[in-house]
Amino acid sequence: MKKSILLIFSFLILTACSSVKRGQQALNKGNYTEAIAIAVEKLQKDKDKKANQEHILILEDAFKKHTEATKKRISFLKKAGNPTSSREIYRLYQGLQQVQQQISPLLPLNLYSKNREAKFKFADYSEDIIAARNDYADFLYEESRGLMQKNDKMAFRQAHQKLSELDRLYPNYKDTEQLLEKSHFYGTDFVFVELKNETPLVIPQRLEQELLDFNTYGLDDFWTEYHASMSSDHKYDFAVNLNFREIVVSPERVLEREIPLEAEVLESSYYKKDRKGEFVLDSLGNKIKIENFKTVKGVLYKTIQTKTLALQGEVDYIDLHQDRLLNSYPLGTEFIFENVFASFKGDERLLNKEDKLLLQNRFVPFPTTEQMLVDASEELKGRLGPILKRNRLR
Structure with a gap:
């Protein structure tokens, strides 16, 4: 019995040491979010546990370095002034906010050996996130409109992808809904399907209806529509002809x-x-x-x-x-x-x-x-x- 307790205790010590080592390695390599995640996971279980004091120190250091590095990156991207950076800026601000949300429920965190609380300088990034989101939304909107002006089917599909992202980011942004419908319509391949009978026999109408009912073939494709009857509202890109050559x-x-x-x-x-x-x-x-x-x-x-x-x-x-x-x-x-x-x-x-x-x-x-x-x-x-x-x- 004593031997089993000793083995369990040894295993717990090794596990704790292992997680501290992983957190420190992530911190030393500049993987601050990983170091934060490891520390938070351990502290959520028991933040006052003596063995978790090292995790508090790692968390304090990783948070400070993550905040400094992220703000420097944001400052650089803003100075560069490239509209394509709007997505990264938005994600970086979100990252700052998410890290604070991870740590906040754990506070206060006491460092008993240093007789103090761990220091975390929090900030309100809500206005920054809203401004970055608006910039990113503007970028996606203009990019989509530019692609649609190329009047190319594949460009319409790319525009639809960006507009879909815009709709998730900022629902009801300007005329996004109408542009989504337009880009889908002009990005779709319309296929006219026709049965051609080159035999002397008459093909029963029921057979023709059965073969041309493309809903039963499981050809679900967002960018392809099959029509058995030609519509003047569509410009057809491809045709699929079912040619009957011989019936014996x-x-x-x-x-x-x-x-x-x-x-x-x-x-x-x-x-x-x-x-x-x-x-x-x-x-x-x-x-x-x-x-x-x-x-x-x-x-x-x-x-x-x-x-x-x-x-x-x-x-x-x-x-x-x-x-x-x-x-x-x-x-x-x-x-x-x-x-x-x-x-x-x-x-x-x-x-x-x-x-x-x-x-x-x-x-x-x-x-x-x-x-x-x-x-x-x-x-x-x-x-x-x-x-x-x-x-x-x-």
Whole structure:
């Protein structure tokens, strides 16, 4: 028991020494915020603990040096007068305020060996933060407007990113909301999707609707919109053409087969008896059983209805600004209609479970080509979806 207590005590001492060492190393390297964070974490647990006196000294020193270094950096950036520094100045003032907020709940911190309280010279940075935020907001606003004036799609996207940051920093700043909508609209790629049928067959409207419903493909993209019908309000950048090149439909086939069945089946059975009417036993003492088998025959008339449809085409990606083909990917599917049923003549003991199920089936009308095309839509969408996901426009 004593040994366990000694080990725990030794571990606590080593841990405390380790954290002091890490804090001192961070302070010596100029990583003042790290040194402050280490000290604050330890002091939050027990600020009056004797082992934490070193952390108070590190915190006092780190706070003073952090404040001095930050103010020097702010002064330099203000003198340089570069508008791009507005973000850094704002963040630096925030950092000064945040460090004070970390330390404030711990005060007062007593240094017993020096018979004094640790000194922290706090300041009110609220006005500085507001002024820096306003400067940063002005910078983001002007930067965004400058990018939007380039009338370039990628510049509009950069502007939207800056305006989004501005909206988080300063909600309802000037006309930011309207500029966000405008930059998103002009930064978006509008894609016209069209199904082109080059086959002699008519494509069912339902199939076309299913394939052109791009909401079902999971192509969520903030900067891309797919339209199945062209709108005069949009200038289209790309086109995705679903070209049907060939549709091959087989004849309606009916295959009939006669399958002769023959087997030995148990007709009857009984236990053998002797003249006295007693059961005859074998060498193991079991009753001897006599079984009579009979050969039975029958014919299973199996009918198979089949009709197939094969569709071949490709997906073309076209740059409408340059009127050129970017890429082309094959797209195809096959749909097979099959119905199997049967009739039977003979002893039904010949039939297995599968045969009996076939006897329950009946002849059904063959599907039309239009029906088969509609039925193939899910398979076709399953092949089209991965093509669209793998091949984004930008």
